[in-house]
Amino acid sequence: MDTLGLGIMELLGKSLGAGSYFREFFEGHDSILRHNWYPRCQTPHLTLGTGPHTDSVSIAILHQDDVGGLQVQIDNEWFNVSPYPGSFVVNIGETFMALTNGKYKIPLHRAVVNNEKARCSIVFFMNPQADKIIKPPGELVDDEINPRKFPDFTWGALHEFIQKEYRADHNTIHCFFERQQQQKKLKNTSTSSQ
Numbered sequence: 001m002d003t004l005g006l007g008i009m010e011l012l013g014k015s016l017g018a019g020s021y022f023r024e025f026f027e028g029h030d031s032i033l034r035h036n037w038y039p040r041c042q043t044p045h046l047t048l049g050t051g052p053h054t055d056s057v058s059i060a061i062l063h064q065d066d067v068g069g070l071q072v073q074i075d076n077e078w079f080n081v082s083p084y085p086g087s088f089v090v091n092i093g094e095t096f097m098a099l100t101n102g103k104y105k106i107p108l109h110r111a112v113v114n115n116e117k118a119r120c121s122i123v124f125f126m127n128p129q130a131d132k133i134i135k136p137p138g139e140l141v142d143d144e145i146n147p148r149k150f151p152d153f154t155w156g157a158l159h160e161f162i163q164k165e166y167r168a169d170h171n172t173i174h175c176f177f178e179r180q181q182q183q184k185k186l187k188n189t190s191t192s193s194q
């Protein structure tokens, strides 16, 4: 997974004219493997296996079995991401969106269940080291057409925010920056009143 993840980073960097920036950024990455198991469900229209969310990680490399259930939202409609033998689905997450200065977008996705067959998926979530500053390469930023879309942050701080305060969706990163601003203001007020 290490070789595959870094290889994908190399390709993503090349796709944006940023050379090996992303691959080098993710050397020594801090990643997680998750196994999802969705049992058969007698009332699949009443529930979801995994509700709508985005992956806040950098990229998620997902392998699903042959049952099907992964869906992605495009223009407010849900579309099946059908299993294709021997393939992976690669999802972009918030951290990578910020690293590309918003060039790569984050897909809202979910998993539905069915009443015939249990399903499983395995996801490799590739994250940078927790304290590494997330900052796009110079090639993707300029003052006039491509100003910075997101301030500097660390994956460690975003991860803590998601775990403790907010489930990942399209608003996560904005809520995270708002919270960081509030915390900065509070800190400044308490130091100036000392």
Ligand SMILES: O=C(O)CCC(=O)C(=O)O
Residues within 6 Å of the ligand: 034, 036, 050, 055, 062, 064, 069, 070, 109, 110, 111, 120, 121, 123
């Ligand atoms: O099981 C799936 O196909 C989706 C799983 C997923 O989106 C996740 O674990 O973040």
Ligand SMILES: [Fe+2]
Residues within 6 Å of the ligand: 053, 054, 055, 060, 109
């Ligand atoms: Fe996901």
